Amino acid sequence: MNKFNFSLLDFIDIIFFIVVVTIKILIYGRHIETGYISSAKLFIPVIASVLIFTSIACIFKNKGRARFLYLCNVIISIAIISNSIYFRYFKDLISIPVLISGFQLNAVKSSVINLIDLRDFLYLFDILFIIPFINRYAAKGSQKLSLNFRLSIFSILLILGLLINYRSFYNLSKEQPRLLSTMYNKVYISRKLGILNYHCLDIYNTISANINKLVPVSKEKLDEIHNFLVLNKSSHENLNGIAKNKNLIMIQVEALQSFVINGSINGQEITPNLNRWIKRSEYFDNFYYQTAAGGTSDAEFMTNTSLYPASAGAAYFLYSGNYYNAMPENFKNKGYSTAAFHGFRESFWNRNIMYQKFDFDTFYGESSYKQDESIAD
Numbered sequence: 045m046n047k048f049n050f051s052l053l054d055f056i057d058i059i060f061f062i063v064v065v066t067i068k069i070l071i072y073g074r075h076i077e078t079g080y081i082s083s084a085k086l087f088i089p090v091i092a093s094v095l096i097f098t099s100i101a102c103i104f105k106n107k108g109r110a111r112f113l114y115l116c117n118v119i120i121s122i123a124i125i126s127n128s129i130y131f132r133y134f135k136d137l138i139s140i141p142v143l144i145s146g147f148q149l150n151a152v153k154s155s156v157i158n159l160i161d162l163r164d165f166l167y168l169f170d171i172l173f174i175i176p177f178i179n180r181y182a183a184k185g186s187q188k189l190s191l192n193f194r195l196s197i198f199s200i201l202l203i204l205g206l207l208i209n210y211r212s213f214y215n216l217s218k219e220q221p222r223l224l225s226t227m228y229n230k231v232y233i234s235r236k237l238g239i240l241n242y243h244c245l246d247i248y249n250t251i252s253a254n255i256n257k258l259v260p261v262s263k264e265k266l267d268e269i270h271n272f273l274v275l276n277k278s279s280h281e282n283l284n285g286i287a288k289n290k291n292l293i294m295i296q297v298e299a300l301q302s303f304v305i306n307g308s309i310n311g312q313e314i315t316p317n318l319n320r321w322i323k324r325s326e327y328f329d330n331f332y333y334q335t336a337a338g339g340t341s342d343a344e345f346m347t348n349t350s351l352y353p354a355s356a357g358a359a360y361f362l363y364s365g366n367y368y369n370a371m372p373e374n375f376k377n378k379g380y381s382t383a384a385f386h387g388f389r390e391s392f393w394n395r396n397i398m399y400q401k402f403d404f405d406t407f408y409g410e411s412s413y414k415q416d417e418s419i420a421d
């Protein structure tokens with residue numbers, strides 16, 4: 045019977061990890077809460093995800109278990125801090141595709157640095173006290189747990205965590221179909237499932253997407269797509285050729301939203317030129333927001349290719365090696381010269397690569413302009 049004679053001190057590292065990490069994640073969930081989702085509802089999926097990580101630690105012996113939990117605590121704390129800073133600027137969460145294209149942060153790093161709050165580093169406060177605790181715990185040589193006992197604890201915690209998590213994932217999939225597979229609203233997933241579950245889901249979807257990309261499209265599927273396009277060809281011919289031999293100038297404005305159109309402040313029009321332009325143009329003010337994680341680049345991608353963006357990540361990075369039947373190429377085939385203009389760094393959003401894929405004749409980027417004009421102080 046002595047082998048079952050344990051005290052709480054034998055599991056103090058497990059108890060400490062579960063309590064502290066759960067509190068950290070709930071506090072973080074509170075920071076990204078907008079009011080319509082209560083952080084209290086996060087407790088169940090958060091504790092489930094923490095139990096799953098804890099179960100893995102139980103496989104190890106005392107020293108290994110304490111070190112594994114400490115490492116998990118460090119990684120989770122750093123992830124929370126990174127997501128907090130990233131969220132303040134982008135109103136989004138870090139994902140694997142974002143990390144792959146992480147150099148995009150270099151272009152706005154000064155703004156991001158200004159958003160760092162010293163209170164973020166309180167998430168690391170407990171770790172300073174864990175290091176001496178681990179050393180004392182390892183040197184103490186507490187009750188040795190048999191392999192069978194450790195596997196039993198592992199199984200119990202893992203099954204418990206998975207069952208609780210399954211219900212949380214199932215409820216969210218019913219509430220928001222396809223959200224878990226497309227991750228089109230990463231913040232909402234984190235608010236409903238917690239940051240640990242979000243990152244695990246992100247890793248799973250990224251791996252699945254990469255595996256699926258290796259599977260070629262079958263001839264039957266290609267025939268099905270071709271037949272669909274033939275049968276559903278647009279019959280609206282009234283505008284066909286209306287702009288033949290005309291020049292096309294396409295202007296994409298960053299973060300322009302329709303609420304400012306025809307609006308005014310203190311009697312002053314916000315967008316006077318656009319207001320006048322609308323009166324002599326076709327104006328569409330009722331449309332679906334279809335950009336995904338690629339943001340600005342997704343808008344460019346859709347406009348130039350008439351394709352939907354990637355469900356996760358930015359198509360400008362994930363599919364930069366593809367061939368596209370793009371608008372610039374079609375204009376060139378009609379005898380036009382094509383050019384793209386953007387006053388920022390050419391490599392931002394992979395434009396220097398994708399504009400070549402679209403077959404633009406020339407791309408005028410930051411290096412093409414004389415940087416001597418101050419827009420505002």
